[in-house]
Amino acid sequence: MYKLLLCWRYLKTRYLAMACIISVMLGVATLIVVNSVMSGFSTKLRERLHALLSDVVIESQGMEGFSDPKEKMARIMADPYLGPRIEAMSGTMEVFAMLQYRWPNGEPVTRPVKVIGVDPKQRGVMGGFREYVWNRYERIEPSFELSTERREEFEKHERFLLALEQEQPEEPRPPGDPPPPKAPPSPIKISEGAIVGNLIASFRKDVAPGKVEEVYLLNPGESIILTTVSGQRMTPVNDRFEITGYFKSEMSEYDANHVFVSLDYLQKLRTMDDRVTHLLIKLRDYNRDAEGVSIALTKLFEGEHLMVNTWEKKQGPLLQAIDIEKGILNVLLFLIIAVAGFGILAIFSMIVTEKTRDIGILKALGASNGGVMKIFLGYGLLLGAVGAGLGSALGCWLTIHINEVEGFLSRITGTNVFDRKIYYFDQIPTDLQPFMVVLVNVGAIGIAVLFSVLPALRAAFLHPVRALRYE
């Protein structure tokens, strides 16, 4: 009983112990915030990567793709193992291309992009596409067709250009010659639509610390020219597309490189009939079936030069890198708590010296060595628990309000703490996992107790007579 009372009194009366509590608290809070933010980034990244790649991908070895995807899909669905496990499938064609547009001053800009031909309806069902298509201000349904108004406007504009051409003064001809036959009215070709990555169409500019503005170079309805190669002969082919939306997945790599067009039209442009390069597959239960399905698919398409991968395997190195990064960061951050542990060791040693006479008194009154040791171990436990408790509260609060805190810091320091031009997330993503909080707490309290063992042992083995005589 006396152990509890003395632990509590020592905690209340030793202000030095506050230093221990604060150091444990800061260590715990830092670990919680950093882990939550890292998890947030990693979860968001995984989500995006997963969504865009769907669950399992069958891809061809080269840019030529493979023919008859419909037949392949039918074969998959007919398989007794695969059929019931698959929710949806969609063929896509990915190919590199040059995108060209004009600055407002007329200067041409050319940049390399990845053109992905999709069927907007089919691809929409798969997830990871439909939810990221925006016009300037809001989400829209993905479509490569121009709206009726836009179509009419486009036609009017084209006719006007045509008329301008025809109004050229006719070349003088010798009198008596019959007038040349009028050229038949050429059919006006309406451009196909394209959904371009948001970072191709715009760039981000700092307006104020912590605030960025998107400046658009390509507006809906403006034209771009995409140049790619045809399927068999590799001759350049190009066409004009009109912007019908932006792809805004908040994954800068995708948003800065991807252009989506209609699959049918891309096949036609590249003279590839019905060939596709990728077959995306969405499973009913990814966690249960991913491995089995990819093995079954590999078997099904044996000898057809197709690669079957789950999204995780495709992005393996990146995901592993994130995990390793998180592990190393945790080790480093735990060193912070270890530093706090040494603080506890030093401060406890001082407290034991200061309390030498009290230890002698307690022993004279019949307290055992073990009892004296438990006072100081209990004290360490209490300090650790209070520090970890306060640290958890602080850490959770900071994690939940991280964006406000970041805004506040940016305002005070006048610099961007979280540069939205780099990360391209509007909010700092966080993922506060209760298990991680518990683990950090257990670790911190464990370290506090561990580092109080030495001073506690010293207290326990103090000679009572010498302790009583201690001045």
Add this chain to the structure above:
Amino acid sequence: MNQQPLLSAVNLHKTYRRSAEKVQVLRGLDLEVHEGEFLSVIGSSGSGKSTMLHLMCTLDKPDDGAIYLEGRRIDNLPAAERDQLRNRTFGFIFQFYHLLPELNALENVLMPQMIMHSAWSWWKAKGKLRKEAAQLLERVGLGHRLKHRPKELSGGEMQRAAIARALVNRPRVLLADEPTGNLDSQTGKQIVEILRDLNRREGLTIVMVTHNLEISHATDRVVKLVEGRVEAAVSDPFADNSQAVIRAASVA
């Protein structure tokens, strides 16, 4: 007095090391303390008075010799049993009071009880134990100071609290190490009166170390230590030679 002594020390030897130097404090000390006796031990500083008390209450171990409590040897008992003896059989009063500064008077008095009880049994008996401790404090004249911390008490008050603490587990023997050494003579007298009263009324056996001869007059028997041995021990304090020893000591 032919009955078995309550507490006896036989041929005690104790040497301390002070850095490289060895200091022999006790050199064959023999002493018997009988039940109900109020014994005072006098001697110059360094004569081994405090060391003798520490050995008697098993706070330290003799290099040679033995301590007996009612005929049972206690100096070589296992640590847990010695802890228990200090907690229940011996009460100890120090020259510098040695109250715990973080606790108030009542909590200080309750400390031996708290050491004796587990958290659970303490919790069950808390009310009763607190009441008893408060009564003890009242008895030593500190009824109005229960919630005061040691630093808010005077020297005399602290020593009274220390006496109450020593008594709380109803010990068989009270060992007092210069209980008046740090107090003015008036307060010192009051403390000795309290001890005298405890001895007379309750038959509490007290061994008091002091170098104040005047105070030793109040006790039943006086023993003088010289160089780690009992120089003169007189069982009857009222015999002539005992008075002569005291007189001789006070002249010296």
